[in-house]
Amino acid sequence: MKALLQVKPKFREAVVLRDLEGMSYDEIAEVLKVRIGTVRSRIARGRERLRAVLEKTAVLEKAVLEKTS
Amino acid sequence: MSKLATSPEARQELLSAYLDGELRPDEEKGVEELLEREPEVREQLEGMRRVLGHLRHVERLAPPQSLDLAVTRRIALDGEHRSLLDRIEDGMAGLGGGKQSHLLFLFAMVIALAVIVLFFSHGLQQKQNGLIPVIFDEPPQMEDADLTTARQVLVGGALFQRHEDEHHGTLWVEDGLSVDTEAELVLLGSERAEELIAEHPELKGIAMLGHVKVEVAGHVLELLDDDSLGLTPSEASEP
Numbered sequence: 001m002k003a004l005l006q007v008k009p010k011f012r013e014a015v016v017l018r019d020l021e022g023m024s025y026d027e028i029a030e031v032l033k034v035r036i037g038t039v040r041s042r043i044a045r046g047r048e049r050l051r052a053v054l055e056k057t058a059v060l061e062k063a064v065l066e067k068t069s
Numbered sequence: 070m071s072k073l074a075t076s077p078e079a080r081q082e083l084l085s086a087y088l089d090g091e092l093r094p095d096e097e098k099g100v101e102e103l104l105e106r107e108p109e110v111r112e113q114l115e116g117m118r119r120v121l122g123h124l125r126h127v128e129r130l131a132p133p134q135s136l137d138l139a140v141t142r143r144i145a146l147d148g149e150h151r152s153l154l155d156r157i158e159d160g161m162a163g164l165g166g167g168k169q170s171h172l173l174f175l176f177a178m179v180i181a182l183a184v185i186v187l188f189f190s191h192g193l194q195q196k197q198n199g200l201i202p203v204i205f206d207e208p209p210q211m212e213d214a215d216l217t218t219a220r221q222v223l224v225g226g227a228l229f230q231r232h233e234d235e236h237h238g239t240l241w242v243e244d245g246l247s248v249d250t251e252a253e254l255v256l257l258g259s260e261r262a263e264e265l266i267a268e269h270p271e272l273k274g275i276a277m278l279g280h281v282k283v284e285v286a287g288h289v290l291e292l293l294d295d296d297s298l299g300l301t302p303s304e305a306s307e308p
Contacts, residue, residue, distance in 0.1 A: 004127075018089065019124040025091045044085035045078075051120045 003053040011046030018043050084114050088121065211277065222278070225271045229278060240291075241281040252282055252291040265290065 214222045228244040
């Protein structure tokens with residue numbers, strides 16, 4: 001998923017550990033050596049950034065499809 | 070739920086954690102109440118769910134099979150290159166002693182090391198005191214030795230020990246012989262000496278020691294020069 005590359009590394013690593021590796025917030029906090037509040041914040045911001053990128057991509061794809069059809 | 074009302078970022082955090090089931094019960098209850106009341110929040114939550122749906126379709130990468138083989142090979146090689154100490158320790162552990170055996174082994178090693186150090190330090194001290202003349206040093210060749218003080222010398226590959234007493238004076242005795250070994254007495258410079266040296270040229274070098282007991286072709290000779298003869302009290306006292 002190329003959209004993930006457009007998320008800042010510190011947010012991306014939290015999202016990957018949670019959504020791809022299935023780790024709990026406690027485990028992620030231990031791995032990244034940060035507090036649980038920070039984990040929660042980074043995951044939320046990473047997901048939000050990802051949502052924005054996906055939406056933008058979807059809009060662009062739609063525009064290209066409309067133009068070509 | 071004041072955070073939900075005042076900060077979009079805080080609301081986002083709560084919704085994200087709500088989807089993960091990582092909220093405290095009171096926070097969870099607050100989010101659910103808000104979701105019932107606010108369609109906008111429900112929409113935000115759905116947006117997040119879609120993102121999670123995308124993430125779940127991301128293909129998981131698996132390490133190549135060659136990595137597994139490389140790791141296995143590396144482990145095997147490490148095993149072969151382990152130190153002897155590690156292997157001995159493993160062997161001790163295998164005997165069933167476990168940690169106690171391990172400690173015992175280390176203790177034994179320390180004691181053995183201490184004994185070795187003591188042995189060598191004692192030996193060096195003895196050597197310095199002249200009590201054991203030759204343990205650590207290679208005997209000197211005759212050309213390199215000070216014959217007035219050397220306790221043994223090498224001549225043509227044969228080892229000669231210095232012997233001194235009132236009767237013989239200074240006598241160099243070939244290793245394997247003793248002072249009392251019966252020998253043919255040969256005065257250096259005599260015809261017999263010349264004959265022997267012609268027959269056994271190695272005697273020429275050995276004769277440089279002055280007074281020497283040596284075995285040649287199974288025959289023991291006591292070579293003696295004029296000086297040695299003069300120094301021998303028994304010879305000197307003869308009329």
